[in-house]
Amino acid sequence: MDTDQVQTTALTSWHVDRGARMVDFAGYQMPIQYSSIVTEHAATRKAAGLFDISHMGRLRFEGNRAHELLDHILTRRVSDLQIGQVKYSLVCNADGGILDDVLISRLESPSSRQFFLLVVNASNRAKIIDWLQPHLADYPDVGCFDVTDMTSMISVQGPASEDIVNKLFNGNVGQLKYYRSLVTDQMSKPCIISRTGYTGEDGFELIVRNEDAPRVWENLMLAGRNIGIEPVGLGARDTLRLEAAMPLYGHELSESLDPYTAGLGFAVNLRDRNSVSSEALAKCKAKPSDRVRIGLRVEGRRPAREGAKIVDRDNRAVGSITSGTFSPSLQYPIAMGYINRELAIEGNSVEIDIRGSKANAEIVKMPFFKKEKK
């Protein structure tokens, strides 16, 4: 993959025509906002938001032993994954450090061929592919295909997303359960659809061929037109995921953190496992690190952002902020960060140093904002 040049997606020209502000993100020219972050955020919470997430990496694994390879490299067990099931997992190195957070699904094509789909973060795609090479060499009969550049990925999120999807697909798609996926077609255009997302809302993520992407995108916009659908850029994608307290690689997650520190122990299976990271992760679990991820509600209206220090009464740093914003849904600033474990008690007050001035904050339960899921 060419990392020097900024790539476009099949939908970049649509975004530009629509007047979106574009930004280079992980090597792709992506929309940051069309109208305003708050407008797009509210549309997603109230009706539906449509997201171009084609920058996300998509790796397809085929072969009889594909599940063994994936079992070996992921923190979750893959062998027991049912066809049509999706799991959130981590890729950790032999020291237990987080290399990426991913979605893994087991799928079956209309011609009854089974395969696995691994969706990785755009910023980690090259790193993961490099890291995979020696493991792939151990499983010569497993094929790993990077299908990112030949496909597009579109997400429709929000309470109206089921209605919108029902208009465009036959009935079994709207009945997909949360974290289930299906190989299907949208008006005879092949499509993988899953009931997943990164907003804390009900929603669907679609993978289609690049040549079909503009048509499918337009169809979704049309189907949602009278329901209040809005195209949504990366700006509101970030505020939505932050309200849902979903971690973002490079902010809450990095190679120097293990899953337990990050509050992602649920994404690790250790029993009867012999994966790259399971030995190290068993140690991390038995002897937790001295820091842990927390959620904060900041007093006033001034957001505490990445890099701000959490300090104690004697002005000693006891933690730091990894993401923060003004929450459009809650109308106050929220933040995530890491703090010394003994201080990580819900209801505790802490101070945050925001560029030299102090703001009070309270440690609160995550997610900050929660919706019922189907």
Next chain:
Amino acid sequence: MQPEDLKYNESHEWVGMDGELAVIGITDFAIEQLTDLVYMALPEVGAAVTKGEEFGEVESVKAVSPLYSPVTGEIVEVHSELIDDMEGLGKDPFSQGWMIKVKLANGTGLDGLLDHASYKAQCAQ
């Protein structure tokens, strides 16, 4: 104040004279670019400002932007109500949206700033 009568920083602050005092704010273009304003920090009365240096900041959902003073002098009035009315700032940036009033230091003025036409030309680029 009428936008045509004001002077401008390239960084989108406007300044106009109200008698002896320089009145300072940010332009409608800046507010449109920032979008979703949520917070503003302004200095105290009595603080010194220096041309080209930061005197405060505005913050949107997305990011923080510093405010740069177009003049040198001492702050004699601060529009602190604006901090609780960020929407008001967006509605009328050139009069209700004023931020600070500055008594200019001796021998300084509004030299070297953009006039309205030059500023508009910059925004159109």
